[in-house]
Amino acid sequence: MLVHMNIYSLIKKNAGFEPYLETIAHKQHRQALTRLRLSAHILPIEKGRHLGIPREKRYCILCNTQEIGSEIHILSQCKNSIMQRWRNEMVTAAITHNHELVKLSPADQIIYLTLGHDSSTSALMGKYSYDTLELHELPWHMRGRGAVAYLSILNWI
Ligand SMILES: [Zn+2]
Numbered sequence: 001m002l003v004h005m006n007i008y009s010l011i012k013k014n015a016g017f018e019p020y021l022e023t024i025a026h027k028q029h030r031q032a033l034t035r036l037r038l039s040a041h042i043l044p045i046e047k048g049r050h051l052g053i054p055r056e057k058r059y060c061i062l063c064n065t066q067e068i069g070s071e072i073h074i075l076s077q078c079k080n081s082i083m084q085r086w087r088n089e090m091v092t093a094a095i096t097h098n099h100e101l102v103k104l105s106p107a108d109q110i111i112y113l114t115l116g117h118d119s120s121t122s123a124l125m126g127k128y129s130y131d132t133l134e135l136h137e138l139p140w141h142m143r144g145r146g147a148v149a150y151l152s153i154l155n156w157i
Helices: 007-012 027-038 044-051 071-077 081-097 099-103 106-115 122-137 146-153
Strands: none
Touching (some): 071 081, 071 106, 081 099, 081 106, 081 122, 099 106, 106 122
């Protein structure tokens, strides 16, 4: 089932030339997308593994739904208000570059964008990846609506 798949297992099938490495000019954004693609990140699904937390208890730290904090949940399904806003903005902008995206489900849109094969949208996905990872670094009380103001002060968004 898709929600139990790790993004890397999907990405792996598409290994080879990585156009996004050339099309995302912003180094930190490029690195963030690479981290997500390789599961080399601090989202709960990976962080919990390092902490020895059983997989079914590696909950998302951005919403109260007790969903597993996997890449797919956080990037395409999480109900955190900031994530919803960033996701809507990113996907809306991506669709203006590639209208074919409207034909995909929200989860498939994110998977497609994570593949980084589309040079017109990879910069958008790079920034979204970076912001998502940064949001996880904030103290828990800053991950809600206050996060936008806080991150703005730090020039992260
Ligand atoms: Zn969530």
